Amino acid sequence: MLRTDVPPATIDPLALPDCGGHFGPYGGVFVPETLMTALEDLTAAYLEARADPAFQSDLARHLAEFAGRPTGLYFARGLTEHCGGAKIYLKREDTLHTGAHKINNALGQALLAVRMGKKRVIAETGAGQHGVATAAVCAKFGLKCVVYMGAVDMERQSLNVFRMRLMGAEVRGVEAGQKTLKEAINEAMRDWVTNVRETHYILGSALGSHPYPMMVRDFHRCIGLETRAQILEREGRLPDEMVACAGGGSNAIGFFHAFLPDRSVRLVGVEAGGRGIRLGDHAARFEGGRLGILQGCKTFILQNADGQIELTHSVSAGLDYAAIGPEHAYYRDLGRIEFAYACDDEVLETFQLCSRLEGIIPALESTHGLVYALKRAREMRPDQILVVNLSGRGDKDVQQVEAMLRRA
Numbered sequence: 001m002l003r004t005d006v007p008p009a010t011i012d013p014l015a016l017p018d019c020g021g022h023f024g025p026y027g028g029v030f031v032p033e034t035l036m037t038a039l040e041d042l043t044a045a046y047l048e049a050r051a052d053p054a055f056q057s058d059l060a061r062h063l064a065e066f067a068g069r070p071t072g073l074y075f076a077r078g079l080t081e082h083c084g085g086a087k088i089y090l091k092r093e094d095t096l097h098t099g100a101h102k103i104n105n106a107l108g109q110a111l112l113a114v115r116m117g118k119k120r121v122i123a124e125t126g127a128g129q130h131g132v133a134t135a136a137v138c139a140k141f142g143l144k145c146v147v148y149m150g151a152v153d154m155e156r157q158s159l160n161v162f163r164m165r166l167m168g169a170e171v172r173g174v175e176a177g178q179k180t181l182k183e184a185i186n187e188a189m190r191d192w193v194t195n196v197r198e199t200h201y202i203l204g205s206a207l208g209s210h211p212y213p214m215m216v217r218d219f220h221r222c223i224g225l226e227t228r229a230q231i232l233e234r235e236g237r238l239p240d241e242m243v244a245c246a247g248g249g250s251n252a253i254g255f256f257h258a259f260l261p262d263r264s265v266r267l268v269g270v271e272a273g274g275r276g277i278r279l280g281d282h283a284a285r286f287e288g289g290r291l292g293i294l295q296g297c298k299t300f301i302l303q304n305a306d307g308q309i310e311l312t313h314s315v316s317a318g319l320d321y322a323a324i325g326p327e328h329a330y331y332r333d334l335g336r337i338e339f340a341y342a343c344d345d346e347v348l349e350t351f352q353l354c355s356r357l358e359g360i361i362p363a364l365e366s367t368h369g370l371v372y373a374l375k376r377a378r379e380m381r382p383d384q385i386l387v388v389n390l391s392g393r394g395d396k397d398v399q400q401v402e403a404m405l406r407r408a
């Protein structure tokens with residue numbers, strides 16, 4: 001439930017994190033000594049760029065011309081009539097170049113890398129979406145690009161590997177451990193330690209050590225700022241509720257951020273419930289996770305009794321990670337952002353429903369938000385407004401869904 005004992009004045013969306021990167025007890029810097037200077041330099045360079053109107057106007061121009069901003073705010077008539085409750089709007093991040101919101105952050109960080117004089121970029125990727133966005137911006141700015149990807153993910157997402165290579169990126173397979181995202185991040189951090197002078201690490205979500213959670217959030221803030229202006233123009237008022245899926249949490253925090261001071265707007269993040277809430281079968285960090293440190297960041301983490309990182313599962317690779325961004329953990333404690341989860345089977349059903357009723361094939365990640373939103377819309381009145389962030393398009397997922405439906 002929304003707590004009302006926190007006065008609105010305590011929420012200044014740009015006041016956090018503090019200079020050490022803390023969101024209350026979460027966030028901070030937990031990296032090897034060899035990376036401390038790199039993170040301090042990056043923080044200084046980013047804060048300077050953030051305050052520089054030339055950087056901001058450059059970024060705005062590239063977001064418009066290369067990425068395709070602003071994205072639309074679309075009234076989903078089919079889904080609204082199907083539910084018979086609140087008006088459902090979709091924020092169309094799925095229409096962006098390379099297929100998801102990730103290009104907002106990749107563009108911002110690539111511009112920053114150029115500003116810092118870095119010639120080489122590294123990134124990690126799970127499903128390949130962040131890798132593709134990074135490969136695209138590196139091609140655009142003439143930066144050398146190396147993407148680390150687990151060997152298992154490379155096999156599952158071979159088309160995205162091909163896309164990255166087409167755009168000139170070198171994709172390095174990681175054979176350690178589970179051969180997925182977590183190991184790819186470890187390998188990227190190892191590369192960064194070795195090549196930090198000429199290399200910028202474009203991290204793909206609102207995670208990791210300071211300044212990444214702040215910087216990635218800032219680069220996605222445009223989602224919420226646009227939504228605010230668009231809904232005011234369309235409806236003359238703010239929405240009653242906003243919903244976004246949460247992997248690391250970057251699309252969600254970008255969507256929510258401009259609305260944090262508006263206590264009348266309920267904000268809900270939707271995690272991956274996978275096959276159900278049993279350890280190892282899901283990636284819903286707020287369902288059984290607890291405070292810990294993973295890959296530079298103190299936050300909510302799925303771990304066993306000994307603090308070993310738990311295996312996770314989700315039908316959508318983009319939500320399949322054991323940690324959530326520290327800012328989400330902080331606002332959940334305050335009761336300002338609430339969390340729910342959606343399971344694989346509901347996601348498969350809603351993926352088809354949205355495609356059929358709207359002519360929009362949503363990413364499996366984004367569909368988690370839709371599952372929850374459709375349930376909520378039914379409970380709300382027709383004069384109420386619910387906005388869902390459609391973080392990406394489902395073209396990347398159609399083969400996987402076809403195979404799953406054939407087996408079902």
Ligand SMILES: *Cc1c(COP(=O)(O)O)cnc(C)c1O
Nearest residue numbers: 247248249250251318365391392
């Ligand atoms: C990567 C991805 C996500 C999850 O990442 P966040 O940082 O939680 O936004 C969600 N949706 C899509 C389409 C993605 O590609």
